[in-house]
Amino acid sequence: MFLPGQRRPSVPAADDEVIREDFARYYQQHMPALIRFVMRYGADPYEAADAAQAAFIEAFRAWHLIHSPAAWLRKVAFRQYLRQAPIPQEELTGDVPDRPAFSCPLDKVVLQEEEKRVYTALAQLPMKQRQVMAWHLDGFPTSEIATELGIQPHAVRQNLARARAQLKDLLGLTSGGAQ
Incomplete structure (x- = not known):
């Protein structure tokens, strides 16, 4: 069984279109719920989105090995949230680009x-x-x-x-x- 945090040298999901489509569908359906889950620990929406995104990235690497994605993602997202350290503020020197055309998962957790x-x-x-x-x-x-x-x-x-x-x-x- 694959444990959260373990890394595999290969990325079989990237090579299999069916797995990629399954993962993408799961991501679209479950990302907002995972963000809310992390927010219940006290994270603001942006911290929660970062932790959830990191969990999904880790899940993609071993998607074919994860038997209970909902539980696995929650464990990894929680650990990611705990690992987050304050990021030093950078001074912006240029214009901030407009929001991309795709929908942001944060829109669903307002x-x-x-x-x-x-x-x-x-x-x-x-x-x-x-x-x-x-x-x-x-x-x-x-x-x-x-x-x-x-x-x-x-x-x-x-x-x-x-x-x-x-x-x-x-x-x-x-x-x-x-x-």
Whole structure:
């Protein structure tokens, strides 16, 4: 089984048109969700897009070996996000080119005001709670979250319960609804 972070000397996906088309289709369908997943860890949209893009680049190299792309990409994107270091600001000397004609994945993750409140609240959770909540919000079952994060299912459930309680407080929600 191929593990995140491992490198292969060859790039079979680049040589196989069917694999390239499958990868491109998967990228188009899942890139916005992967960006949102990384944002749930506290990344801004640009940091999240960078981490997600790096994960997809790594995935392309071994696409034919990845059995669970959704989980694999989330693990790699999260690690990429953690590795990101502040980039020194460069002074721009020329005009910034116009936006290219193709659609940017960030267009699909523009947040509404209420979503911004939720993402801000998620960023305030302890890392383990943020982690299980990010996987949970992407639809992964407790057992798979436990497997992918290397923790026990009861720890996932406990962290989800704590995260929900803390989010409820942070967002000013009561048992009767929003305040």
